[in-house]
Amino acid sequence: MDGSGEFYRTHKEKLFSYLMRMTGDYHLSGDLLQESFTRFYAHYRGREQNPSLLYTIAKHALVDHLRRRRKERDLNENIPWNLPDQEQELIVRQEYRRVLAALQQLGEEDRHILSLVLDGSFGYRDIARMTGTTEGNIKVKVHRARMVIKKLLKAGEE
Amino acid sequence: MKDHLISMFIDNELDLDEKMEFVEEVHGSPSFRDESIALLRQERLLRSDPVRAVPAVEPSPSRCPILPRWRSFLYPAGMLGSAIAAAMIVFAAFTFFAPPPVTDGTDFSHRFVIYKPEAETVEITGSFTGWRKMPLRQLGTSGYWEVTLAVPGGEHRFTYILDGDREYADPTVPAREHDDFGGENSILFVELSV
Numbered sequence: 148m149d150g151s152g153e154f155y156r157t158h159k160e161k162l163f164s165y166l167m168r169m170t171g172d173y174h175l176s177g178d179l180l181q182e183s184f185t186r187f188y189a190h191y192r193g194r195e196q197n198p199s200l201l202y203t204i205a206k207h208a209l210v211d212h213l214r215r216r217r218k219e220r221d222l223n224e225n226i227p228w229n230l231p232d233q234e235q236e237l238i239v240r241q242e243y244r245r246v247l248a249a250l251q252q253l254g255e256e257d258r259h260i261l262s263l264v265l266d267g268s269f270g271y272r273d274i275a276r277m278t279g280t281t282e283g284n285i286k287v288k289v290h291r292a293r294m295v296i297k298k299l300l301k302a303g304e305e
Numbered sequence: 306m307k308d309h310l311i312s313m314f315i316d317n318e319l320d321l322d323e324k325m326e327f328v329e330e331v332h333g334s335p336s337f338r339d340e341s342i343a344l345l346r347q348e349r350l351l352r353s354d355p356v357r358a359v360p361a362v363e364p365s366p367s368r369c370p371i372l373p374r375w376r377s378f379l380y381p382a383g384m385l386g387s388a389i390a391a392a393m394i395v396f397a398a399f400t401f402f403a404p405p406p407v408t409d410g411t412d413f414s415h416r417f418v419i420y421k422p423e424a425e426t427v428e429i430t431g432s433f434t435g436w437r438k439m440p441l442r443q444l445g446t447s448g449y450w451e452v453t454l455a456v457p458g459g460e461h462r463f464t465y466i467l468d469g470d471r472e473y474a475d476p477t478v479p480a481r482e483h484d485d486f487g488g489e490n491s492i493l494f495v496e497l498s499v
Contacts, residue, residue: 152480181477182420188476239357240354246355286318289316293348
């Protein structure tokens with residue numbers, strides 16, 4: 148077996164947490180986890196296994212999914228964005244549900260940046276490179292996103 | 306405003322000058338100190354695991370948690386031990402070759418998901434189905450196919466069958482081996498939830 152098994156084991160859970168923070172949806176995150184590794188191995192198996200690349204692929208897979216869903220939603224306005232799911236209710240930790248709800252209220256780019264920071268695998272410089280912006284911009288956006296989350300969590304307690 | 310220093314402190318992004326500035330601010334401003342503590346507490350929550358379990362099985366063909374549990378039975382001294390071990394192997398062989406029932410939502414159930422938008426049909430066959438083909442159902446127009454099957458704990462071989470005749474190893478399971486027919490099987494490891 149090549150190093151891809153080790154790479155998968157190392158990044159599977161963290162990437163899933165990133166996807167959960169981005170989508171708030173357990174099943175969708177599972178599907179995107181599979182699709183991200185599929186795309187990654189299809190294009191980069193045998194080359195240097197770079198986590199930045201994996202997360203960028205995951206973000207693109209999510210964007211593709213949202214685009215498809217918007218198109219389906221335009222065709223049928225009765226499709227709800229998120230279906231209630233008993234399994235999801237059971238498996239998402241209760242104390243984290245309000246965090247996921249708050250994260251979903253951030254703009255997509257801010258949620259992406261904060262989720263990458265929370266992952267703990269990347270510094271501001273890496274994230275700036277991955278998002279095509281400057282380190283200074285990341286510094287501002289990360290703090291602003293944390294303050295928005297703080298406000299939302301506080302509002303949820305009241 | 307120096308509030309952004311709090312996030313940089315949390316994320317280990319401060320240089321030496323900024324560290325001095327941060328410490329001075331914490332000592333000189335009670336509101337800055339309170340904000341720092343509040344954001345650190347929040348960070349502990351934000352960085353905790355969102356879910357109780359990640360919906361995929363770790364591929365690790367070299368590990369088998371059954372063995373440590375059974376080791377004392379499989380390697381006892383004397384003839385009695387050998388007889389017990391032989392009986393257990395026979396039992397395990399019958400269990401292994403008997404096709405398990407398809408269930409939904411049991412402790413041993415495993416959800417198989419694959420992205421194949423171009424396929425007309427997708428089936429799965431493996432050691433846990435007695436090598437019988439089981440159909441996956443299409444999830445709307447998303448391109449995903451899924452099925453939930455009962456999978457006993459331990460190590461298993463499986464492959465997907467596309468459009469009735471094309472074998473396709475699971476691309477998200479790096480552990481694979483060649484089968485006797487020129488194809489490839491994925492190796493799945495399921496831990497016993499005893």
